[in-house]
Amino acid sequence: MAESKSYKPSSKYAKIFEGGTLYLRKDGYLIFQKYETDENDKYRRVIFTGKTEEQVVKKYKEFVKRAKEIRGQRQQEAYRMLTNATHGLKPPAGIDIDISLSDWVLYFIQTYKTPPSVKRTTYSSYMQTYQTQILPFFGKTPLNAVTDADMQTYLNYLQTNGRLDKKGGLSPKSIYNIFVVLNAAMEKARGKIIIENPAADLRLPEIQPTERRVLTVEEMEIFIKEIFSERLRVAMLLFLFTGARMGEVLALGWGDLNAKKRTIRINKDLERVQLFDDPSGKKTELILQETPKSKTSNRETPVYENIWQLLMFQRQVQLHDGQPNPQNLIFPSKRGTYTDPRTYQKRVQAVCKRCELQGVNVHALRHTFATRLMEQNVPIRIIQNLMGHASIVTTEKYSHVLDDEKRKAINRMSGFLPGTEEPKRDTPQ
Incomplete structure (x- = not known):
């Protein structure tokens, strides 16, 4: 070398x-x-x-x-x-001050929005929002680096490209639901990870009132005649004449009936929820929630006498047939389990198709019940109780019925105006 x-x-x-x-x-x-x-x-x-x-x-x-x-x-x-010393920031144990926004939202859900502290439907909704909307957009962006401008940019993006199929934006209501999750998570991080909540002062798209599809009296009569060929006909009648929610009707057991008062007790709700990281690979699961949608949803509802008699007839048929019904359900499936809400929805849609009723779904039947009560001048507080609404503001959305009636009354007065046909009356000579 x-x-x-x-x-x-x-x-x-x-x-x-x-x-x-x-x-x-x-x-x-x-x-x-x-x-x-x-x-x-x-x-x-x-x-x-x-x-x-x-x-x-x-x-x-x-x-x-x-x-x-x-x-x-x-x-x-x-x-x-x-910064921590100046502003007193103190992350929770095991949480790094540089945690990403996505990881913090997941931590927030798994810590504060997990059953039994919330209903499984709430947990499922929050997790779905996290997995489909928040994680894909923010990725590993540090939470303490996110500004209010970043948040506003995100909401603007949802309005134009938020759909999972990439075919446009989300509705204002869907965007609001995502905002609720983000804002709650950011507020919980305030004083721990971040100084201020970047979601506290955002401009949300205005939620416009939607037109509720309600069956006319004639459509209601057509629908009632058609459902008598259906196995779930009594369930459909209860839905139409009590205003109960779909999951509330399908969760009813024979023990929920009060024969003396002719009432049904609504205190359960049947829902299909999305599963996350299930070991068996299941994507969804049918669950029974012991409490309905809200505290006011827990109620006792009167039943029309003729519908009561149909219920009693159905009870006798069940006892005679001897089909499995271990949970003593009023509307069991053919296997003796809870009837899947999706099955119920399909049967309602089939009836509407045969009747040629356009734009009618399960919720339209519930809206129809409230509308008929409003037309009969039933006090709004009574309607709120029967519908199980948590807020009377929700019930007041049906007041458009009264607006229509007032409009008709005003139109009747138009005959007194010059240039229009006046009502016949005696005139002085």
């Missing part, structure tokens, strides 16, 4: 390694030495060896990059400590 001698860097390396020395060692290795700032922010001599210039270059660049990263992390940590 040649004697050790000074290695003169090429013009290429002279440019890259400005301020350093590159030479060939006796064993044939290239040596590069230079004074550089290390990860501890100390200016010292560093040495790199390699068989080729490429190896030396790689080692040097890796050192510089790593040292810069470590110094940056320490500076950031120092800044966090100063």
Whole structure:
């Protein structure tokens, strides 16, 4: 091997390694030495060896990059400590101050929105929002780096591209539901991870009142005649004449009937919820919630006498047939289990198709019940109780019926105006 001698860097390396020395060692290795700032922010001599210039270059660049990263992390940590000391931020145990927004939302749901503290339907709704809307957009963006402008940009994006099928934006109501999850999670992070809630002052799209599909009296008569060919006919009648929700009707057991008062007790709700990370691979599950949608949903509802008699007839048929019904359900499936709400929806849709009723779904039947009561001038508080609405504001949405009646009354007065046909009356001579 040649004697050790000074290695003169090429013009290429002279440019890259400005301020350093590159030479060939006796064993044939290239040596590069230079004074550089290390990860501890100390200016010292560093040495790199390699068989080729490429190896030396790689080692040097890796050192510089790593040292810069470590110094940056320490500076950031120092800044966090100063910020925490100044604003009193204190992350929960096991949570890093640099947690991503997505991970924080997941932590928030799994800590504060998990059964039994909330209903499984609420948990399922929050998790679905997290997995389909929040995680894909924010990814690993640090929570403490998100501004109110970022949040507003996100809501604007949902209005134009929020649909999962990428065919447009979400409705204002859907965007509001996503905002509820985000705002609650951000508010819980305030004072722990972040100083201010970036979702506190956002501009949400206005939720416009939607036109409720209600059966006319004539359509209602057609529908009632047609359902008597259905196995779930009594369930449909209860839905139409009590205003109960679909899950509330399908959850009814014979023990919920009061024969003396001719009433049904509504205190349960049947729902199909989405599952997350289920070991068996199931995507959804049918669950029975012991409490309905809200506290006011827990109620006792009168039943028309003729519908009561239909219920009693159905009871006798069940006892005679001897079909399995271990849970003593009023509307069991053919296997003796709870009837899936999807099955019920399909049967209602089939009836509407045969009747040629356009735009009618299960909820339209519930709306029809409330509308008929409003037309009969039933006090709104009574309607609220029968419908199980948590707020009377929800019930007041049916007041459009009264507006229609008032409009008809005003139109009847139009005959007194000049240029219109006046009502016949005696006139003085």
